[in-house]
Amino acid sequence: MQVWEPATNVCQECVDAGDTWPNLRMCLVCGHVGCCDTSKNKHMKQHVDATGHPLIRSIEPGEAWVWCYVDEAFISAKSPQLQKPTANLNDN
Template identity: 55%
Template sequence: MSCVHVQALPELRIDAGQGCADCLTLGEDTWAHLRACLTCGHVACCDSSEHQHASAHHAATGHPVMRSVEPGESWRWCYVDARLV
C-alpha cells in the first residue's frame, strides 16, 4: 500500500557507499542498519543505531520516506504517515 508521499518522490539512484554519512562525519563507523532518503538520497543509520541519523534527517529536512538499503530488503517507511509504504 502506498501513500501520497511515495507518489511524489523523484527518481534517485541510491549509493550506500561507505555507510552512514553522518556517523562517518563524526568519525564513527558502527551502526546497526542503513536507510536512504528517497527525496535526496542521504544515507543514514536506523533507530536501532546509537545516533538514529535517519530519523534525525527526517526531523531536520521534512523528507518523508526512507528505505532500507540492507541486502535483501526493499521496504520503505513514511515518517509522515508512520507506516510502511
C-alpha cells in the same frame, strides 16, 4: 520521489564520529544515507526532522521496504507507486 540508488554504503555522520551502525536507510527525496532508528545516533531520523523528507527505504541486502514517517507506515518496495519509471510517455 527522485532518488533510486544510494551514493554511498556508509553513514558518513557515524564515520566522522568514529561510530558504527547496524543498518542503513536512504531518503527517497534527496538520497541522503544515514543510520537506522535502532542505532544510537539515529542519523536518518535526524535528517527527516531537519528536512521534512518523510520517505526512506532500507538499503540493506534482502530488505525491500519503504517507511513513511508522516503516516508511520511501511510500504512494500514492490508497490506500483514506488517503481522506477521505465519510459517517458512523451517520447513517442
